[in-house]
Amino acid sequence: DISLPRRFEKQYAAxxxxxxxxxxxxxxxxxxxxxxxxxMRIYENxxxxxxxxxxxxxxxxxxxxxxxxxxxxxxEAVLEAGGYRDSGWPEDYDLWMRLYLSGARFSKVPExxxxxxxxxxxxxxxxxxxxxxxxxxxxxxxxxxGPLKRRGRITIWGAGREGRWWCKELLEAGVxxxxxxxxxxxxxxxxxxxxxxDSMESLKERREGGFIIGAVGARGAxxxxxxxxxxxxxxxxxxFIFVA
Numbered sequence: 575d576i577s578l579p580r581r582f583e584k585q586y587a588a589x590x591x592x593x594x595x596x597x598x599x600x601x602x603x604x605x606x607x608x609x610x611x612x613x614m615r616i617y618e619n620x621x622x623x624x625x626x627x628x629x630x631x632x633x634x635x636x637x638x639x640x641x642x643x644x645x646x647x648x649x650e651a652v653l654e655a656g657g658y659r660d661s662g663w664p665e666d667y668d669l670w671m672r673l674y675l676s677g678a679r680f681s682k683v684p685e686x687x688x689x690x691x692x693x694x695x696x697x698x699x700x701x702x703x704x705x706x707x708x709x710x711x712x713x714x715x716x717x718x719x720g721p722l723k724r725r726g727r728i729t730i731w732g733a734g735r736e737g738r739w740w741c742k743e744l745l746e747a748g749v750x751x752x753x754x755x756x757x758x759x760x761x762x763x764x765x766x767x768x769x770x771x772d773s774m775e776s777l778k779e780r781r782e783g784g785f786i787i788g789a790v791g792a793r794g795a796x797x798x799x800x801x802x803x804x805x806x807x808x809x810x811x812x813x814f815i816f817v818a
Contacts, residue, residue, distance in 0.1 A: 575643055581687035585646040588681055596678035597647040597670075599640040600687040601625070609692045622686075630680045632810050634671075635713050635721070636796070636818045639680070642666040644688040651678060663703055663712040671716040713817055714743050721815050725785050727752040731799055731814075732790040733761045733771045740789045740817060741769065752784065777806055786814035 585598045601622045604610045610618075621641060624630055630639045655672045658665045673680075698704040722728070727750035730737045734756075741751050754771040756762060761771045777786075786808070788799050796816055803814055 575691050576689040578687045578689065581683075582646065584683045584685070584687065588683060589646065589648065592679075592681075594679050595681055596651045596673060597640070597645055597680050598683065599645045599680070600683040601685055602641045602644050602688045602690045603686050604690045604692050606691075609694070611692075614692055618690075625682045625684050627679060627681055630682070631674070633816065634674055635717060636816050638664065638667040638670060640666075640670060640682075641688065641690055643690070661712075663708040664698075665703070667709070668712060671712065675716065675720045710739070710743070714740075714747065717815075717817070718747055718749070721811070722749060722785070726750065727784075729753050729755060729784055729786045731755040731774075731786055731788045732795075733758070733766055734791065736791045736818070737789040738766060740787060741766065744787075755786070774802060777803070777808075780807075784813075788814060788816040789818070791818075 581600065585600060588598045589595050602618060604614055604618050617637065620637060621639070624633050624639050633639060651673065652669065655669065655676055655678075658669055661668055702708070722744075728744070729752050730741055730744075731754070733754040737754060737756075741754070745751060751769050753776075754761075754766055754769060755774055755777065756771050757774060762773045764771050786803065788796060790796060790799065800810065800816070804810070808814055
């Protein structure tokens with residue numbers, strides 16, 4: 575990997591300028607081009623679109639919002655959070671999650687300051703801790719400790735494969751699922767197991783304690799759902815959250 579000139583200077587300056595800031599990342603670019611696949615490029619583009627503290631926090635359960643080697647953080651805060659742990663899933667994302675739940679503040683320098691080398695033998699491509707099911711188990715674990723703690727029955731937006739997976743895992747964890755929301759007319763009015771599928775029109779009638787998990791895989795769907803919920807007066811992280 576390659577750190578570009580002034581990378582550490584700029585990240586250190588961000589931490590010094592804000593004593594409450596715990597971790598500072600930066601934008602990244604993957605290389606060499608012939609080794610970077612479509613999936614990695616999609617992740618890179620997403621990573622570089624999640625820049626402000628608000629964007630980082632709202633999408634924390636979508637993907638890891640930081641390229642691990644691109645961050646600078648306060649040693650004391652990381653030690654207090656328990657440092658790195660081997661839990662059978664990505665150890666960096668696990669640490670970010672614990673910092674997130676502790677209320678730590680995050681930021682990124684909005685510049686590409688780190689060149690991230692991609693290659694077939696990268697640990698994230700060869701170690702089972704980095705397979706998708708383990709990422710999801712990690713997210714589920716911290717959802718239950720944080721955003722879903724002391725919640726009542728919830729709504730899942732998305733009755734497709736993503737939503738059904740989250741429904742199954744949440745039910746097994748003892749979380750009550752009230753309903754699905756979907757835009758596919760073939761699904762609306764039917765049930766997934768015993769859980770009904772409603773249209774998004776039903777969201778206009780606010781339900782007490784009806785926290786919403788957005789679990790959709792279609793590209794661009796997340797932003798459309800966010801826009802719809804915000805227009806109805808829902809507040810992100812208070813009334814709804816996105817997962818992937």
